[in-house]
Structures are given as C-alpha cells and as structure tokens.
Amino acid sequence: MQTRANRRQVIARSIAIAGAATALLPPVDTDAAVPAPRTDGQVLAGTLEVEKLVVLAYRQVLASGALGAGIQGTAAQLLQHEDEHVAALAAALRRLGAAPSVGPTNVASADKALAAHQVSTSLTNLRTERDCLQLLIDVEAVAEGAYFIAISKLRDSSSLRLSAEIMACEAQHWTALSELLHPGDLASAVPSPFVEGYP
Amino acid sequence: MVSTGSDRTSRRDLLIGSGSVLLLAGCGVASDPTHRELSRLPRAARRADVKILNAALDLEYELIAAYTAGIPLLAGAGKTAAQRFLGQDLSHAGELQGLVHEAGGKSNKPQPSYDLGRPRTGTDVLRLLHSLESAMIAAYLDAIPSLSAGHVRASVASMVANEGQHVSILRAVLGLPPIPSAFVTGRE
DSSP states (O other): OOOHHHHHHHHHHHHHHHHHHHHHSOOOOOGGGSOOOOOHHHHHHHHHHHHHHHHHHHHHHHHHSOSOHHHHHHHHHHHHHHHHHHHHHHHHHHHHTOOOOOOOOSHHHHHHHHHHTTOOOOTTOOOSHHHHHHHHHHHHHHHHHHHHHHHHHOOOHHHHHHHHHHHHHHHHHHHHHHHHHSTTOHHHHSOOSSOOOOO | OBSOGGGHHHHHHHHHHHHHHHHHHHHHHHHOGGGHHHHTSOHHHHHHHHHHHHHHHHHHHHHHHHHHHHGGGOOHHHHHHHHHHHHHHHHHHHHHHHHHHHTTOOOOOOOSOOBOOOOOSHHHHHHHHHHHHHHHHHHHHHHGGGOOOHHHHHHHHHHHHHHHHHHHHHHHHTTSOSOOOSSOOSOO
C-alpha cells in the first residue's frame, strides 16, 4: 500500500501542476475553456468502473482452480460483497440521474486498467494460490484508492457515506487477503494507520 | 475499568508519543499545499469542521485509554493486535489534532480518566475494544458528509478504513465472522 506521505505528495503535485498550468494560460473570457468540475455522477461512475474490475478479477481467480477449498470459500464470500457494492453504486447513480459505467468487459481490458494503476499482476497469469491472492490484494488496493480520491471530490451526502462504507469494507478485504498470503503477520495485514490504496 | 491509577504513567508516556505524532503532523501541514484548502475556507465552515474533528478526537482519546488500560489483561494474538492498534489510533489522534490546528482551532485534550466499565478478562477487554472501535467508525461516517474540505473528508475516510481493519481483526480474535457485511457502518 502506498504511504500517506507519497499519496499526499501526489495530490499536492497535482494541485501545484494545475496551479502552474492555470498561471501559464492566457486569460480567457469563455467558460468553455475551463474544464467543468466532475459531477458526483461522474465520480461515482469512476468507482463503479473500478468495482467491475474487482468483480472480474475475483471471477477470474475463482475460475482458475488455483485456490485451496478454504481460500476459495473466502474469495467467494468477498466476491459476494463486491457484487453488493456494484448494485449499491448502480442504484446511487440512478438516483443521481447518471449513466452507469461499463467497466472492463474482458481480461485484456482489465489488465490494461490495472496497468494504468501501476499494478503489474495480471488476470491471465494465475498459476498458484499466491498469484491469485496477490492479484486480489492489488485490485482491493486499487479500489481503496478510487474511493479515497472519490471522497475528496463528492458533495452528495449519501454518496459520500456509501463510498466511505464501501472503502472500509475493501480495507477489511485487503486485510483478510493479506493474512492469507502472510499468515500470522499482523504488520503485513494492517500496515498503516491511514488506508489510501493505490492511486 | 477506569483508566487512571497504575496505568496512568504508561498512558502519559503514550500521549507524549502522541505529541510527537502531532509535531510531525504539524510539519506535514505546514509544508503541504493540499492543506491550504482548509485554511482558505470561510471562518464559519472552519469552525464547524473544528467542532466535528474535536468530537472525533474525544472518541479517539477514549479508545486510546481503553487500549492502554486493557492491554495488560490481554495475551497472545489479542495482545499483539491491541498493541499495534494502539499505535495506529495514536496516529489518528495526531492527525485529527493537526487538522484542527490547520482549521485555526484548538484541539481538545484527553480527559483525566474514562469510565470503561469493569472488564475482568481478556475477552471482556476485546469486547470493549470492539464496541469502542465500532462507535468510532459510526462517528467518523456521520462526520464525513458534514466536513467542508475534500482532503479532510478523504483523511477521515482513510482512518475509518483502518478502524474497519481493526474491527475485523478483533472480531476474528473473538471468534466472530471478521467481515460480516459488504458495508462497514460501525453497527455490525
């Protein structure tokens, strides 16, 4: 998981870059030249897209045959949670009058989406239980990061609460999976007081 | 269990540790451009944020007191977890203190003592910690939509997620399902 300082630096850099870019632009009168702020619907659609990526990763892992029976059961339970997240976000988007996002539809597009988050694990290379657990840990961290950013941008109270409740659940998943990968290692399962996931 | 008397010295020591965290958080605030967002908010919004953050800080102090007083009654995995979570909750307190100061407010201080009931066994302590961690989560979730600055909401969410991890480990040690729901509300 990314450290807090690194994450803050990323946010700080993006603000500084945006500020510098604005300073370099010639003054203009038209609103069209200024990018419109993202609506809550657009922000939530982004988190739904990530949730669909997470669901695809779990399905791929469960179909790989690489998991032992106990871990298979845990992964199936966590997938059920992810399906509930997808349903809740889709309902929230309907309430906001926004279109739901499609998300990755196949393994290749899912790998591409993971690469965009600097995740090198792949949905096509699931030979061992360890490969599977590492992939799920990575996609859970991507989800945590998506909610961390979304919560800084959302304005709608219900959407904020829903995002925080789901983010905390993803963090619990992350911890459970890390414990399976590193049994008895609490420092690996709960490494930081601040959960921010991958950017 | 009242967190005074014999455990007081150790809690003070821990709160000195918390002061160090605060010092570090303060340094981060001063050098971090994202934090200018909070100081630019209207005074009324900053005042409201200070009130919300201080209420959360009061709960973190109670949680820290419970961990400090309860750890001597724990053993094995419960003790290892509680020791780790105490350190992380001290970091949360430091973060909240830093955010309060950034908003131009004065952070609340811990109470001299907390009435934590009368836990007699390790299991009693774990149940108490589970209950207080859950209350902390519920309070943070109530707070998030009311906070003005985006980065403050995200910071609080990052702490909610960590408290969720604490609860899942405490539940496992207590023999309960560690992740009972797809939505962490603090009422599981």
